[in-house]
Amino acid sequence: MRTHVNDGLTHEAKLETLQKQLTEAVGALVTGDDWRRALEFAARFRARSFNNTLLICAQHQAAYAEGRVPESFPTYVAGFRQWLSLGRHVDKGQSGYAILAPVTARFASSVPSDGSSWRRLGRGERPRAGETVRSRMVGLRPAHVWDVSQTSGQPLPEQPRATLLTGLAPEGLWDGLADQITARGFGLRLVSTATAIGGANGLTDYATREVSVRMDMDDAAQVKTLAHELGHVMLHGRDNADALLHRGVAEVEAESVALMVGAAHELDTRSYTVPYVASWASSVDGKSAVEVVQSTAERVRTAAATILDALPTSQIADGTPPGLDRRTPVPGPPTRSPEIACRRAVEVTGP
Known part of the structure; x- marks a missing residue:
């Protein structure tokens, strides 16, 4: 069952709700420790924008408080179809975490160096002969991702962890x-x-x-x-x-x-x-x-x-499930510090 949050809201209302939640979460990052903890959390989800990291964090905390996920710290997040491509499906009753996804459009120009010469191409429209085509972000839309704990199916591959002795730098x-x-x-x-x-x-x-x-x-x-x-x-x-x-x-x-x-x-x-x-x-x-x-x-x-x-x-995972990422990360079990990061970064929006 695919469930979305705020299904009764309009597109504009969903964006406004997300932006308000995001502003409150960012506003909480006022001390050195809060900033450090939020960055430690973001390091584990660096494949996502910082804004979306905070949104995922806030909504996962709410899901944990409601008893919908077993751990207070998310591990891997992906879209509905992405989980299907990995042989996993979203469990019935699990609402996705709303994030801000870019909306792109194609633009064409015969004089790329002239910023005023670019025109937006309509759907299915082809550029004229000799024109350069580029994609640009023109807006945002609500999208949804789910944590691996909200899914069932084929197990994700386990990767060996890198070990580090105190005072030493990681190899390479x-x-x-x-x-x-x-x-x-x-x-x-x-x-x-x-x-x-x-x-x-x-x-x-x-x-x-x-x-x-x-x-x-x-x-x-x-x-x-x-x-x-x-x-x-x-x-x-x-x-x-x-x-x-x-x-x-x-x-x-x-x-x-x-x-x-x-x-x-x-x-x-x-x-x-x-x-x-x-x-x-x-x-x-x-x-x-x-x-x-x-x-x-x-x-x-x-x-x-x-x-x-x-x-x-060798690095910790970047929040993208193995099989969808561009590189092979070395995931490790979450530590207390990122868990605190998630909680402190969204304390003003938490339940």
């Missing part, structure tokens, strides 16, 4: 991060102590296009720092006005990228210190704190997902 992570830094035209400089770089653990110099990392730390701290600096390389620089005007924005983004990369490799992220979110989010002119947090979180998720997709390392 340093080299993978370093390769991505040099591929973006930055040199990598290893310094003996923090004194050489002004007391910091790492430093990104956009003028000389050089990343420095101190080596008098354990391996895990070194790769965390390298991931932080790669976040700066990818997201900041002279062409990023927000980062130039708001140092806090740049540091939170870079630290958050490192946090997500670390969480995806089951590195202990509790030692990360992320500044008080509201203090910098409320200082950006022309945007509400919720808008800044929302856009920053998605920038972080996108950057972290790009980094993780390019790494040849």
Whole structure:
């Protein structure tokens, strides 16, 4: 039985309900710990947008409170037909989790460099000879996904878990991060102590296009720092006005990228210190704190997902059931930290 939430609502009402729920959930992310826990949760569902991660989290918590799912932490989520393709079906009485799915349309232009020349193609309409065709998002629509615990059928394949000794870095992570830094035209400089770089653990110099990392730390701290600096390389620089005007924005983004990369490799992220979110989010002119947090979180998720997709390392699952994902993740049992992340991130919307 395929069941949807809010079936009596119009399309516009469903979108409005989702947006309200999302705004309340984002508004709860005001402290360093809340932000860290939400990012740890998002690291396990990085295949989804940050907004949809929060929506899934909130609705799974409600399903758990109602006794419809056995665990408070979701594992894998997919659409109705996707579960069928894996030999599983949605159980009778299980409502899907509403998320925001993009609506795309095709546009054509004979002069692609002229932004005003693009025209939208109708359904079934073919472009004219010599025209370039591109797809663009034109809106959002409600869609539904279900957690694996709401389905029955063929078992999902089990993957072996990577093990990590305290203080050590996951195999291949340093080299993978370093390769991505040099591929973006930055040199990598290893310094003996923090004194050489002004007391910091790492430093990104956009003028000389050089990343420095101190080596008098354990391996895990070194790769965390390298991931932080790669976040700066990818997201900041002279062409990023927000980062130039708001140092806090740049540091939170870079630290958050490192946090997500670390969480995806089951590195202990509790030692990360992320500044008080509201203090910098409320200082950006022309945007509400919720808008800044929302856009920053998605920038972080996108950057972290790009980094993780390019790494040849064993990682935890990204929330996509094995068989539908683009890569072979190494799933592990959920830990208490992401479970807290889910609960804290949606505490204002929970039952």
